[in-house]
Amino acid sequence: MPIPRAKPTISQVAEVAGVSRASVSRAFTNPHMLGEATVARILGVAEDIGYVPNRTARALSTGRTGNVALVVPDIANPFFPPLIQAAQSLADKSDFCVFLGSSGEDPAQEDKLLSRFADQVDGMILVSSRLPEDRIRHHADARPLVLVNRDVNGIPRVLIDSGVGVAQAVSHLADLGHRRIVYLGGPSQSWSNRQRSAAVHKSARAAEMVVETINALVPTHEAGRQAAGAIRETGATAVIAFDDLLAQGVMAGLSELGLSVPGDLSVVGCDDVLGAATYPALTTVSNRSVEAGEQALSLLLDHFRSGALGDVRFLMDTHLVLRATTAARSLGRQAGVAQPVRKGA
Amino acid sequence: MPIPRAKPTISQVAEVAGVSRASVSRAFTNPHMLGEATVARILGVAEDIGYVPNRTARALSTGRTGNVALVVPDIANPFFPPLIQAAQSLADKSDFCVFLGSSGEDPAQEDKLLSRFADQVDGMILVSSRLPEDRIRHHADARPLVLVNRDVNGIPRVLIDSGVGVAQAVSHLADLGHRRIVYLGGPSQSWSNRQRSAAVHKSARAAEMVVETINALVPTHEAGRQAAGAIRETGATAVIAFDDLLAQGVMAGLSELGLSVPGDLSVVGCDDVLGAATYPALTTVSNRSVEAGEQALSLLLDHFRSGALGDVRFLMDTHLVLRATTAARSLGRQAGVAQPVRKGA
DNA sequence: CTGAAAGCGCTAACAG
DNA sequence: CTGTTAGCGCTTTCAG
Numbered sequence: 001m002p003i004p005r006a007k008p009t010i011s012q013v014a015e016v017a018g019v020s021r022a023s024v025s026r027a028f029t030n031p032h033m034l035g036e037a038t039v040a041r042i043l044g045v046a047e048d049i050g051y052v053p054n055r056t057a058r059a060l061s062t063g064r065t066g067n068v069a070l071v072v073p074d075i076a077n078p079f080f081p082p083l084i085q086a087a088q089s090l091a092d093k094s095d096f097c098v099f100l101g102s103s104g105e106d107p108a109q110e111d112k113l114l115s116r117f118a119d120q121v122d123g124m125i126l127v128s129s130r131l132p133e134d135r136i137r138h139h140a141d142a143r144p145l146v147l148v149n150r151d152v153n154g155i156p157r158v159l160i161d162s163g164v165g166v167a168q169a170v171s172h173l174a175d176l177g178h179r180r181i182v183y184l185g186g187p188s189q190s191w192s193n194r195q196r197s198a199a200v201h202k203s204a205r206a207a208e209m210v211v212e213t214i215n216a217l218v219p220t221h222e223a224g225r226q227a228a229g230a231i232r233e234t235g236a237t238a239v240i241a242f243d244d245l246l247a248q249g250v251m252a253g254l255s256e257l258g259l260s261v262p263g264d265l266s267v268v269g270c271d272d273v274l275g276a277a278t279y280p281a282l283t284t285v286s287n288r289s290v291e292a293g294e295q296a297l298s299l300l301l302d303h304f305r306s307g308a309l310g311d312v313r314f315l316m317d318t319h320l321v322l323r324a325t326t327a328a329r330s331l332g333r334q335a336g337v338a339q340p341v342r343k344g345a
Numbered sequence: 346m347p348i349p350r351a352k353p354t355i356s357q358v359a360e361v362a363g364v365s366r367a368s369v370s371r372a373f374t375n376p377h378m379l380g381e382a383t384v385a386r387i388l389g390v391a392e393d394i395g396y397v398p399n400r401t402a403r404a405l406s407t408g409r410t411g412n413v414a415l416v417v418p419d420i421a422n423p424f425f426p427p428l429i430q431a432a433q434s435l436a437d438k439s440d441f442c443v444f445l446g447s448s449g450e451d452p453a454q455e456d457k458l459l460s461r462f463a464d465q466v467d468g469m470i471l472v473s474s475r476l477p478e479d480r481i482r483h484h485a486d487a488r489p490l491v492l493v494n495r496d497v498n499g500i501p502r503v504l505i506d507s508g509v510g511v512a513q514a515v516s517h518l519a520d521l522g523h524r525r526i527v528y529l530g531g532p533s534q535s536w537s538n539r540q541r542s543a544a545v546h547k548s549a550r551a552a553e554m555v556v557e558t559i560n561a562l563v564p565t566h567e568a569g570r571q572a573a574g575a576i577r578e579t580g581a582t583a584v585i586a587f588d589d590l591l592a593q594g595v596m597a598g599l600s601e602l603g604l605s606v607p608g609d610l611s612v613v614g615c616d617d618v619l620g621a622a623t624y625p626a627l628t629t630v631s632n633r634s635v636e637a638g639e640q641a642l643s644l645l646l647d648h649f650r651s652g653a654l655g656d657v658r659f660l661m662d663t664h665l666v667l668r669a670t671t672a673a674r675s676l677g678r679q680a681g682v683a684q685p686v687r688k689g690a
Numbered sequence: 691c692t693g694a695a696a697g698c699g700c701t702a703a704c705a706g
Numbered sequence: 707c708t709g710t711t712a713g714c715g716c717t718t719t720c721a722g
Contacts, residue, residue, distance in 0.1 A: 007464075007487075009699060020709045025701055035707060054464050056404050057699035060714045065401065067444075067465075075430045081420045088420070088447050092454075097461055099412075100445035102433050109437075116442055119352075119399050120412075142352075221620065248622060275566065277593060279624025354715060365693045370717055380691060402715035405698050 008051040017045040028053050059120075068300060069117035069124040071101040071110060073187075077219065077245065078273040079289060080127065083148070086293035087125060094301055096122075105187060105218060107131050114139045123300045126150065130189035144303045146296050150191045151313070156303070158295045158314040162192060162270055163199040165285030165318035169240055169268045170203035172283075172320060177329035178209065178238040178266065182231050184224070184250065185215040186242030193242055196270060200240055212236060216246055224249020228257055237265060237329045244269035248278050251325070262327035272321055280324035288316045353396040362390040373398055404465075413645060414462035414469040416446040416455060418532070422564065422590065423618040424634060425472065428493070431638035432470060439646055441467075450532060450563060452476050459484045468645045471495065475534035489648045491641050495536045496658070501648070503640045503659040507537060507615055508544040510630030510663035514585055514613045515548035517628075517665060522674040523554065523583040523611065527576050529569070529595065530560040531587030538587055541615060545585055557581060561591055569594020573602055582610060582674045589614035593623050596670070607672035617666055625669035633661045 014021045019042060026033050027042040034042075046052075059065040070087055072080045084100065091098050099121060101113035107130045117124060123144035129136060133152055139145055140155050147157035173181060183200045186193040197213065204211040212234045216223040224246035231239055231250065241247035247269030251261050261267055261280060269284035276282075295314055303309050359366045364387060371378050372387035379387075391397075404410040415432055417425045429445065436443045444466060446458035452475045462469060468489035474481060478497055484490055485500050492502035518526060528545045531538040542558065549556040557579045561568040569591035576584055576595065586592035592614030596606050606612055606625060614629035621627075640659055648654050 011699085021699090022701080022710080023708060025699095026708085029701080033707070038707080052460070052464075054699055055461075056401055056410065056465055057714090058701075059401050060405050060716090061699080061701045063714075070445075075426045075433070078423065078426075081423075081426055084445070085420045085447055088445065089449070092458075095461070097444050097446075097465065099442050100415075100429070100433065101442075102430055104434070113437075115397070116400075116440070119397075120401055120442065252621070274622070276597070277619070277622055356715085366715090367694080367717080368692060370715095371692085374717080378691070383691085399715055402698090403717075405700090406715080406717045408698075 008049045013046050013051045017042045065120055065122050067097045067121045069099040069121045071113055072127045073103050073105045075102040079271050083289040083293035086290040087297040090294050090297045118142050122304055125296045146299045148292050148296050154311050156299050156312040158292050160288055160292055161315050161317045162285050163195050165320050166196050166199040167203040168320035173238045174207035180210050180236045181238040182212045182214055182234050182236040184227055184239055184241040184246055185213055186219045219243045219246050221245050221249040225253035228253025240268050243271045244274045244284055247282055262325050264330055266326040283323045283325045284321050286318045286321050353394045358391050358396045362387045410465055410467050412442045412466045414444040414466045416458055417472045418448050418450045420447040424616050428634040428638035431635040432642040435639050435642045463487050467649055470641045491644045493637050493641050499656050501644050501657040503637050505633055505637055506660050506662045507630050508540050510665050511541050511544040512548040513665035518583045519552035525555050525581045526583040527557045527559055527579050527581040529572055529584055529586040529591055530558055531564045564588045564591050566590050566594040570598035573598025584612050586614050588616045589619045589629055592627055607670050611671040628668045628670045629666050631663045631666050
């Protein structure tokens with residue numbers, strides 16, 4: 001068995017197998033166009049000398065790269081890895097490679113990543129994009145694009161509808177006697193945030209509760225911790241956070257302020273990414289990020305096969321996951337606004 | 346401003362600017378070879394018609410792709426995202442795109458991913474590879490390769506030396522009076538696992554403690570939970586887990602068995618990926634995954650510039666992070682092996 | 691400083 | 707069924 005020196009090319013296989021380059025190419029991409037024997041011989045030789053088609057050259061020639069790009073706001077946010085994992089794993093099965101981009105919650109960065117990826121991929125998945133709509137359209141114009149948790153008309157999108165889970169959370173709190181709650185919001189450019197905020201307000205109105213909004217621009221543990229002071233000042237007896245990270249941070253912050261959960265305040269998160277890892281175990285809204293990732297990739301693959309795929313809007317619903325951070329309104333905290341103690345976030 | 350129809354190519358710029366294709370190319374890659382005025386004009390035209398060099402074509406021509414691959418065993422394991430984030434962010438600054446692969450802890454899958462990436466990247470980073478050494482060498486032969494948490498002679502590698510942190514953990518437990526501990530191991534192909542295991546045994550011997558080893562093949566919460574029974578059966582009073590996920594799982598499992606931490610058993614994790622999110626807050630060994638990710642990428646970039654970079658072996662040390670899951674040996678649990686109650690993992 | 695020409699490795703008509 | 711001939715879009719000698 002000859003040990004190949006340089007990376008073997010199609011010509012070498014052609015020569016050894018005694019066929020044209022075209023035949024070698026066909027043996028790999030359209031074997032049914034060749035005689036069985038020929039294919040076998042070619043593949044044999046290729047195997048021997050360790051030839052494997054060069055994806056870059058192929059891409060240049062065909063215009064198809066066999067790559068997709070996946071862009072998220074922050075890989076380190078536990079909401080995304082399962083989604084990425086799912087998409088990557090599915091891509092794998094179709095022999096696609098995936099580029100990963102993390103924008104750091106920065107629209108400009110997101111824009112830059114997309115441009116960089118554009119000519120190396122057959123399509124892209126944009127998760128929780130913070131980009132203005134016209135930029136999204138711009139990129140969708142260059143390449144097939146599917147959105148996750150972002151609702152832009154005419155662009156294929158898969159949406160996790162946390163609205164219903166959030167509504168359940170609000171009425172659950174209402175049942176427990178809470179009359180005044182705070183919604184601790186996330187990134188202002190986030191579709192999920194707008195959706196959740198809207199759901200909280202709507203349900204609260206229906207239950208005749210008052211809701212105050214406090215905004216944590218970045219959905220991190222730390223931002224949640226810093227918001228605890230401001231939350232206390234509102235005199236609310238329960239808080240619904242944009243996501244679990246924020247909720248967990250709030251719990252930490254509250255605890256530093258000497259307040260107990262759910263004794264003094266009830267808290268509910270969103271996305272269920274922490275499992276029962278907090279203490280007390282966090283009541284939260286389910287997420288379906290794995291399915292969302294699969295669905296998004298699957299839509300993209302469909303698109304590659306069947307041309308365009310219209311105005312898909314794939315909605316997945318959610319529900320409240322009851323654990324241990326909610327309880328009946330504490331009587332000691334019902335009277336109204338507490339004394340300002342410290343500046344919040 | 347003319348709205349460009351199809352994706353503009355170099356020829357169009359050349360035509361409009363009234364120069365050769367070669368000049369356009371040079372305006373982008375070697376501006377200093379051209380007259381200032383020419384460069385300005387070309388870049389202006391390019392801007393106008395929205396031309397941007399095609400990375401695929403460039404790659405085919407130059408052999409340099411401007412891409413790197415990053416392969417990890419499991420994106421969903423919280424140890425990896427910060428590392429990925431760090432590497433990606435650094436790559437970004439040098440205008441590199443990164444392919445992400447998640448092998449699902451499966452060597453065969455890892456192999457497949459690497460082959461798929463090979464001809465589309467200038468180099469790869471293999472994190473916590475589960476591949477046999479000869480396969481790693483094989484891939485390193487095809488492309489510049491840097492390893493993280495895998496120690497193969499002659500291949501550039503950055504190693505997080507959890508050995509020292511683990512040693513501190515053992516002596517800390519010894520100080521607390523523990524005489525019998527268990528090491529809950531991780532993936533058998535994991536270099537980190539071998540390193541940690543060795544450190545535990547060595548330090549324990551020095552402190553005249555006895556250590557039993559239980560193996561959880563996969564480092565997940567669930568595997569840890571299932572191991573709790575087996576751990577109890579050993580009669581040990583403390584457990585050191587391969588990583589935080591396992592440790593957290595053990596805590597959950599122990600709690601289901603009615604055992605309290607650190608009252609009945611002390612537990613220490615490794616990697617510090619959970620922060621203080623467990624309850625009680627987990628005592629663990631620090632990690633430096635962000636630096637590891639940066640360092641690995643940085644080595645790769647160095648390699649691209651300066652040719653080969655010898656036998657680099659970059660070691661980063663760690664230390665014990667004391668929190669709340671360790672305490673003095675419980676007297677009630679010192680007598681020896683408890684009754685078998687349930688089968689462990 | 692700039693143009694002409696020859697590919698990078700592969701695929702895709704178009705002929706036989 | 708298989709070979710021939712052009713490119714894909716860019717970079718890179720080599721001349722001038």
